[in-house]
Amino acid sequence: MAFQEINSKVVQATVAPGQRLFSQRGAMLAYQGEVSFTPNVRGGQGGVMSMIGRRVANEDTPLMTVEGSGTVLFGHGGHHVQVIGLAGDILYVEADRLLAFEGTLEQGTVFLGSQGGVMGMVRGQVSGQGLFTTTLKGHGSVAVMAHGGVFEIPITPQRPVRVDPQAYVAHHGEVRNRLSTAMGWRDMVGRGSGEAFQLELSGSGTVFVQASEEKL
Numbered sequence: 001m002a003f004q005e006i007n008s009k010v011v012q013a014t015v016a017p018g019q020r021l022f023s024q025r026g027a028m029l030a031y032q033g034e035v036s037f038t039p040n041v042r043g044g045q046g047g048v049m050s051m052i053g054r055r056v057a058n059e060d061t062p063l064m065t066v067e068g069s070g071t072v073l074f075g076h077g078g079h080h081v082q083v084i085g086l087a088g089d090i091l092y093v094e095a096d097r098l099l100a101f102e103g104t105l106e107q108g109t110v111f112l113g114s115q116g117g118v119m120g121m122v123r124g125q126v127s128g129q130g131l132f133t134t135t136l137k138g139h140g141s142v143a144v145m146a147h148g149g150v151f152e153i154p155i156t157p158q159r160p161v162r163v164d165p166q167a168y169v170a171h172h173g174e175v176r177n178r179l180s181t182a183m184g185w186r187d188m189v190g191r192g193s194g195e196a197f198q199l200e201l202s203g204s205g206t207v208f209v210q211a212s213e214e215k216l
Contacts, residue, residue, distance in 0.1 A: 002014055002019075002021065002102050002140070002141050003074075003083045003100070003141045003142075003143050004083075005081065005083055006073065008080050008081065008149065009075050009078060009079065009080055009081055010029065010073055010074070010075040010081065011073070011074050011075070011081050011083060011099070011100070011143045012071055012072070012073050012074075013066070013071065013072045013073075013074060013100060013143075014071055015033070015035050015066055015067065015068050015069060015070055015071065015072060016069060017068070017069050019067075019102075019103060019104075020065055020066060020067045020103035021065075021066040021067075021072070021100055021101070021102055021103055022040060022063045022064065022065060022066065022100065022101055022102075022103060022107075023037075023063065023064045023066055023072075023074055023099065023100035023101075024063065024064070024076060024098060024099055024100065025039070025063070025064050026076060027064070027074045027075065027076045027099055027100060028064070028066075028072055028073070028074060029073040029074060029075050030072075030073045031070055031071065031072040031073065032070050032071050033068065033069050033070015033071060034068045034069050034070060035066060035067070035068035035069070035070040035072060036066070036067050036068050037064050037065070037066055038064065038065050038067075039063075039064060039065075040063045040064060040065040065103075066100075074099055074100050074143060075099075076099055076145055077145075079145040079146060079147060080145065080146050080147070080148065080149045080150060080210075081099060081143055081144070081145055081146075082143070082144050082145075082146065082149075082150040082169075082208065083141055083142070083143050084141065084142045084143075084144060084170065084172075084208070085140075085141045085142075086105065086136065086137075086138060086139060086140055086141070086142065086172070087139055088138065088139055089137070089172050089173065090135055090136070090137045090172060091135065091136045091137075091142060091170055091171075091172045092110070092133050092134075092135055092170060092171050092172065092177075093133065093134050093135075093136065093142065093144055093169065093170035094133060094134070094168060094169060094170065095109075095133065095134045097144050097145050097146060097169050097170070097210075098134055098142070098144060098145075099143040099144060099145050100142075100143045101136055101140065101141070101142040101143065102140030102141055102142075103140075104138055104139055104140040105136040105137060105138045105139075105140045105142070106136070106137045106138050107134060107135065107136055108134070108135040108136075108137070109133070109134060109135070110133055110135055144169055144170055144208070146169050146208075146210030146211070146212075147210050147211065147212035148210060148211030148212040149210070149211045150169055150208050150209065150210055150211075151208075151209055151211065152206050152207070152208055152209075153206070153207050153209060154205075154206055155171070155173060155175055155201050155202065155203060155204060155205045155206060155207055156204060157202075157203065157204060160200055160201060160202035160203075161200075161201045161202075161207055162198045162199065162200050162201075163198070163199045163201065163207060163209055164197070164198070164199070164213060165179070165197050165198075165199045166213040167209050167210050167211075167212070167213050168199055168207070168209065168210075169208040169209060169210050170207070170208045171201055171205060171206060171207040171208065172205055172206060173203060173204050173205015173206055174203045174204050174205060175201050175202065175203040175204070175205040175207075176201070176202050176203050177199060177200065177201055178199075178200045178202075179197065179198070179199055179200075180197070180198050180200060
């Protein structure tokens, strides 16, 4: 695993020749060795379509490509950092919570509400969250950010999990997502918390939830 948690807010990454990492701009805190940082407009292995997805999601800041030989300390805004390891599966993560990831992972962009129909659009307009979620697929590790720390909730066929969309960080596994509301259209205006909206995750996997509804 390329990332090592130094404390709850900082991770250290090892950079080796012939390998690369991608990080959010401004995430580098310090580094040792011969390491270079260059803007990446192709969106990792996801190519141009991944970049377009981020543009639609109002993410104009490009990722940084990290290459060379040495070690780098990553952190951002004093947020808590969690390292997630992937072994061939797909991680769905809110793009603004993505701190850094290994270049071995293939990046894409999906509409988080695609399985929930029009409620995905409602979520984006009313809750203030983005409509698009980043996907990372393959073998490697990912560092994500959150307010107040991250806790994991298992998802089983017998026990689906319902999460406040603003507290959602990421999920992986054989999981379906559906956005719903317990309120009528008139009641929803100006209300974006989990009391009005719920992201239902069903199947088998894990969801990562932050301890605060505050946006990054």
